Amino acid sequence: MSGEQRKQINLHADKFGEYDMEGPVQDDISWLSLSLDEKTGFGCYAMRMEPGAVTVAHDHLGWEEFLIVEGDLVDSDGTVFGPGDFVSYEPGTHHNSHTEGGCLIAVFERPA
Template sequence: MEPGTASIPHEHAKHEEYLILEGELIESDGTVLGKGDFISYSPGSFHNSRTETGCLLIGHDREPYGG
């Protein structure tokens, strides 16, 4: 994510997981994630994220096993 950008508030339809590789990601609840931090969102979770410094992350979404 480029410095000063934000995601729009949204609801997750699937499990999504992110690992922060560089920079900072600030969650709508005020949680600040930095290099090496991992976050997981369950289906139905609602939030948005922003970065002031820029952020490089890797993400993965998945269906529940057997679903």
């Protein structure tokens, strides 16, 4: 295998950009594409939420899954997720999330 067939991204070294995936730019949330196809919205990205950040409530047309890498994430029903937790939302799910102390998550979006 050659390096041309492999893509390497470092969550601690590469630059995260403005997060606007649910509408307006959210200054306390940033993201880094890992393998996201921006045309289809499917693939994987890392999302960093600063302490106190809240996502805009949204609906999932496809599957959304994420792995908590660092920190805490609280779902709209009050469920608290921490490092190592893997969460899967079915198509049609409506929710939002917030973090108390900040978090880093890997998000996987795939079609229904």
